[in-house]
Amino acid sequence: MAVQNEVRAPATNGGRSLFYDPRVRGFVFQAALIVLVVLFVWSAASNAIENLREQNIASGFGFLGTTAGFDISQHLIDYSPTSTYGRAFVVGFLNTLLVAAVGIVLATVLGFLVGIARLSPNWLIARIATAYVEVIRNIPLLLQLLFWYFAVLKALPGPRQSLDFGFGIYLNIRGLFLPNPVFGPGSGLFDVAIVVAIVAVVVLARWARRRQAATGVQFPVFWTSVAMLLGLPLCGLAVAGFPVTFDMPELKGFNFSGGVGLEPEFVALALGLSLYTASFIAEIVRGGINAVSHGQTEAANALGLRGALTLRLVVIPQAMRVIIPPLTNQFLNLTKNSSLAVAIGYPDLVSVFAGTVLNQTGQALEVIFITMLVYLALSLATSAFMNWFNLRMALVER
């Protein structure tokens, strides 16, 4: 088919030349593939229908509307055993998104720290970062999750002997307990202030860029933005008279009450996922920074830029171009890896839907199909973003 050589295949009559015509061959190949796939799907489908009828398993998506009858330990939306399977699916999906979001934030922060630490001139720090990456990257994630869950969190003391981290943060066998901020009346001003600050920052950045393009005069956008983002909400709170109180976790009887309680399964999963993914992100960050050639730094120095400015204006923008595509890939990996939750009993999509719901209804086809579709949609959305980003950021060459 790659031999697209129409000139060499002259229209001499006879079966032989037809056989060697790349277009005819291509057509035959593709027809054969279609026939094969259709045959395969058809036989699989007919077998499945036959087997389902024999085993008396219902088919179709009607089960999503029936009562689930089981409880889920962590739910972001209202859920009870009388809710439907469809609602259980949503609860599981939200739990997946929650742990993925927390994991992505933690992994990115830690990954950037470790990646930069590997390039540190401090010998000891660089070695520790290298050791971290090489150890964590080469041990299966599942093993790490099981270790954090069974060997660490499940071996912690009970609530009465909790580990106390100060600031009202406690860790025990029941999970991690944090203070919960409670916004009293008048804190609507706080939300408004945040929105106003964000809008103001965007407007300011645009104005500063336009002014710099026109006149060359710079404006300290970064520090002004930080001041506005922190200051405006604080002002809002101050005007309202600080209506925020903290609901502290307290030991009452045999368990803590008040505050935010994070289940040990969630803590183990978020911890394991972020530690594991951080080691990959660290390598991406190191590679990205190394990919900016030394000549760029030297040229920036020759132009008279100082260290911090060189980093901010020359090195980081070029490194980010290399870093972001594999970084989004790692975010996607983390989201997919969160499905290992099933091994430690965190109620994520796979654990709730492809686990409990599948076992209760027996409708393997539909359940697995929906589960795969969700992950597939997530990954297609990510790769769409990546393509868009690559197009936007692609080097414009001469």
Next chain:
Amino acid sequence: MSIAYVRETPAEALPPPSSTSGPVAWLRANLFSSWFNIVLTLVAVWLLWSIVVPLVKFAFIDAVWTGDNREACLGPEVGACWAFVNAKFGQFVYGTYPVDERWRVDLVYLMLVVGLAALAIPKVPYKRTSALCMLVAFPVLSFILLQGGMFGLELVETTRWGGLLVTLVVSYVGIVASLPLGVLLALGRRSKLPIIKTFSVAFIELWRGVPLITVLFMSSVMLPLFLPDGVSFNKLLRALIGVALFSSAYMAEVIRGGLQAIPKGQFEGAQAVGLGYWQMMRLIILPQALKLVIPGIVNSFISLLKDTSLVLIIGLFDLLGIVQRNFTDANWATPVTSTTGYLFAGFVYWVLCFSMSRYSLYMERRLDTSRR
């Protein structure tokens, strides 16, 4: 008049000042060059102190090395219970494979090591022959040896395979099956025929888009539904099918990278000497492309080896699965058993994966001709 003193030999060079060479200077340059650096060093020392010291204490100093049951590993200040690993070592390596037949597994391990060494060490000749051996002859031979039931070998059901054996079988079969599939898919993805291209892209993106655990669920729960009556696959084979499909999608992307790295002149040259598509691929393009992606193949082998631990979720006992299962043994139930088991399993995985990643780095440097 005579000159009182003339130096006839050059003076001996003085040693450089201690502030620019030697351990003190090294310390000053690398650890204490600035205030920020000093703080970093202190943080690093604190980190080492709080992680390495307890780890060494747990794994070596306080560890229990011998003992027959849990009694040995009970106590307030007991570290790792290596006696547990020692007692269960056979299970960890062979699963519940019959003790008298374990030589067969040993033989397979030996063949694997020899074959991989022949492939991996660049100086050993006959690369093509040994690659063929490892990709075709070795899997068939190992299957006959492990399963038995012919040539006078006792039949050992796959349900009795376990531990490191299952880990290696699943990852090796995954990689061997994914090579030809991956080559076909990669060629398909670069093909000019629209239907073949669409099919390849859809197949690759489908498997790459879903987590392995759903693929394993699919192959263990859904696959039996697709089979006609009377045909049934055992659990291991079902897992193998899932793993092979999954890894072939990743392999296809690795090989596509190699194909893209081949300059266009190679394709045009092959066409100019009159080679057809398959001849061109077989004789010119693939040998170069596959050689280029050796590091990528090793890397996917590493991630596959780590991913095989997931088969424990569908009820197969690979290395991690069998370690995990032995925690429930009442004979060895102590507070430190699980940590010891995880340390051991983690160490085995780490040694395998780390050595392979070093090898892949070495190959990368060897194949990289840009610096010469």
